[in-house]
Amino acid sequence: MASSETLLRVDDLTLEIGSTGKRVVNGVTFSVSPGEIVGIVGESGSGKTLAARALMGFVPPAVRRVAGSIRFEGQEVTTMEPKQLRAMRGSRVGMVFQEPMTSLNPSMLIGRQLDEGLALHRKLSASERKELILDMLRRVGIRDPEGALTSYPHQFSGGMRQRIMLASVMLLKPALLIADEPTTALDAVVQRDVLELMVDLTKANNTAVLMISHDLGMIARYSDRAIVMCQGDVVEQGRTEELLARPKHPYTRKLLAAMPHRGPARALPEAGTPIVSVRDLVIDYGGRQGFFRKEAPKRALHGISLDVAPGQVVAVVGGSGSGKTTLGHAIAGLIKPTSGEIRFQGKPIDKSETAYWDYRLNCQMVFQDPYSSLDPRMTIGDLVAEPLRLVPGMTAAQKAARLQEVLAEVGLADGFASRYPHELSGGQRQRIAIARAVVRRPKFVIADEPVSALDVTVRAQVLELFAELQRKHGFSCLFISHDLGVVEQVADRVVVMNEGRIVEEGTRDAIFDRPQHAYTRKLLSAVPGLETAPDGGVRLFWRLVDETEAALA
């Protein structure tokens, strides 16, 4: 590539943590051409965010650049004066952050926030700027641009805020856009819309994009070239299709292998009473109650009916606000139903019933966030053994033996029992949470987004562990997730929820291959399917592409 065509050239960039001398970015070299979309993939701790921030001179004070150069539009960024850096930021290089909830100033009108950059970098009159802003807001799909100018960020959803963020960055028509996990906080359908918009907008302005993500599927779909980072090193880079089809480095192969994939459908024991059966479940969240007022309740679930047969893994999928978590909490007994019935092995789960303890002992739950689901003041051994306290007729020796057995099952037997949760990684914590859920050998486990907080390779390991335990002990499972890839890997049956209602349900293959409902189709079109090639590479394909293209047009 000729240097005149290169927009950004990073050479041997090396960053260290000042106090410990630990290398966090190690001799990173890559380049970006004008209008090109380059993806950086890596797990947490890979240094991808630090490397990207260094491009704008945004490195935390604790981190020191030891070597390397960054040339942007022919100028050396590392030796720039603060004034030059500021002129470059925003105007020539734009950045979209991960968290749309905090990247806009909550106490500033949208109009003022969008105007800030323009007023600073462009010599235009106020009315010209307003015209440009309205144009851009229209372009990013804000319904009432005039109204949006005088609104505050909290009046918009996460997806809309990310659009506004994108608008504010693209207003200045930068030559390079750095997008750091731009859609990680959004659900699949919204994610797709925002990304499509980003690609459209940058193409129209010939803006190059440096897209940073842990999500290989997303990088694969939108980037021309991809860079794989692992613990500060670039392990592989090349044209995206090539990289996916013929990965050379073992780490790239590992990442690809960790992507969820569909196994053969299992033969299911259909007979017998369902382990859990939900009928016409309605849940209202009571509005705030003060001394003098009572707000109208909000209906979270509109009459859900659902059966889980013994030994089955039933996945509940849906976007945020679909009521899937509420359903899980209701079945776990954490929320009282407003009306409708939940039966466990054919018996109601009311506290007054004699069958209540049978239900309580046999229905367990794995939570989403491994950082808040373990009591920080208890040791791993105490945490995992705690559910055994209430098991009738178990001796102390039996309990100790069970604890060891379960810790061994989740692969954390040696010396972990006396440690505390904060000493463990996210994946290890989630293993502990799973161990705690299965230590009583329950008949039914509710897993609420158990892997959404984990890195790709860790996620694959935890999913595998979960599937293995399920095979071994045969418990039924309600698997709640927004991630269709994960669902495709673990589920026997799939229930699709939207806005508090079940819109479609069926066997996994039926839902993934022959989706009927429009919402299911929309969900499916937002995530890639995966075909493994015999040589270790993969080919991604997009479901229902023609249809969504038609819908977008």
Next chain:
Amino acid sequence: MKLPAPNALLGGLLIGVLLLVALTGAVWTPYDPLQLSFRAKLAAPSAMHWLGTDEFGRDVLSRLMAGAATSVWISLLTVTLAVTLGTVIGVFSGYLRGWFDRIVMAFNDALLAFPGILLALGLLAVVGANKYGIIVALGIAYAPSVARIVRGTVLSLREREYIAASRVMGNSEGFTMARHILPNCIAPLTVLATSMFGYVLLAESALSFLGLGVPPPAPTWGNMLAGSRPYIGQAVWLGIFPGLCISLTLLGINLLGDAVRDKLDPRMRGM
């Protein structure tokens, strides 16, 4: 075993000396702390009276030693009472919510609206002005602020997933509170208790000053400090030494409190 942090060491040392002095003061003092001596009144510190004498010629060092036991004992019991009472109210209120919370907190906020010392004065009028009266009055006066803070902590704790996990396990509400909520309140509680110790020492002296504290002639640091006021021009040591005792005790308690909090938190171990 590595050495404890210098802060913890200094705090421990100060509190150690304090306890030693208080214990010694209970059995032996250089002079009788109540012995009047009009020949030696308002004497400056000297070899005979190391810290000088007061307006009645009583030895200040002896009175400080004797007062240490009373002052520290009153403060400790008061803080214990306030923290226990406030924690129980706060944990139940925050965890159970509903009408219980609303009624208790309305009452709590009404109590908070009174200045602590005024409330204590009113209560003292009911329970009687003596050592135990002060403890009960100050304990009740300081409990509402503890309850407020504990309730706030519990409100955020109860939304954690490990509380939901405890309920799914089938643990009773009482067990969940004792096992998962209470231990996680310890960090704010230690900070609160140590800073409150200071307020209580001062409040005790204020009450003594108003004549509602430990009745004279029995010495407490508070009434010694209060009694020194008219003589601040001629006998500055009368105020300085009790004040210094109160300050150093507070410093010691705060340093030790921080160290204890870190020790009790598994996340801080090995740092």
